């Protein structure tokens with residue numbers, strides 16, 4: 001069956017309170033063109049279904065080894081090692097795992113199926129002013145299907161928000177803006193070369209899209225992930241202030257945490273931030289104070 005007009009989803013979380021007003025259902029989409037080493041959702045990076053291994057569920061029974069036609073699974077120290085380069089994503093191993101330690105991450109949903117999920121909490125949305133937030137991964141990487149879903153949810157009178165890196169063709173952002181009550185727009189670094197070296201892409205498209213979205217009158221909150229050792233230095237903060245002041249948009253500095261750490265091994269990806277400190281509240285408060293003093297509207 002074709003996946004046209006469907007969304008590839010890594011997770012759906014209900015009763016969220018941090019990604020928009022009120023109580024929200026957050027749908028995490030799969031596939032992102034950036035590779036920020038601090039990403040808390042590594043299971044949302046690849047734009048395909050992938051094998052997800054939850055180590056502490058594994059009972060080392062070896063059933064997956066017998067089931068794998070590619071012979072790419074072995075057991076070491078009572079846990080499973082998958083040769084990801086050889087894995088063909090047939091997912092036969094997930095079907096025989098008695099402990100659900102091996103799972104398929106990523107499921108295709110039609111707009112109808114997602115509307116049904118979202119409507120489960122309509123009563124809470126009505127009471128709290130909440131709604132749907134599309135996060136990721138990168139929502140703009142699935143813009144056509146996202147537009148269909150957002151249009152449907154808006155028609156039901158439910159608040160819609162997206163969280164985006166802004167890295168996409170303008171037409172992908174432009175087509176869904178009319179259905180977004182709120183856009184969280186992540187800005188990581190002001191300098192294009194630093195942005196390229198850390199995230200794998202420079203920020204020219206991101207900044208051009210921001211400019212165009214502001215011109216379209218989008219309701220935007222700039223999110224600034226503050227990552228110790230990566231972008232909290234004076235050079236970057238000063239450059240961000242200079243760049244963002246003319247927009248007069250609210251900015252929300254975000255703390256770095258280690259909550260995504262175990263998910264890297266679950267998808268077989270290296271985790272570069274193993275030894276990084278979490279952002280301290282006082283450091284974040286001091287950056288927020290600098291942003292405020294410079295004239296930016298800060299949300300904390």
Ligand code: SF4
Nearest residue numbers: 068087088090091093
């Ligand atoms: S999904 Fe990969 S590891 Fe699992 S059975 Fe298929 S080839 Fe083997």
Ligand code: SF4
Nearest residue numbers: 058059061062064097
């Ligand atoms: S089948 Fe599941 S529980 Fe058994 S070894 Fe494989 S991952 Fe572990």
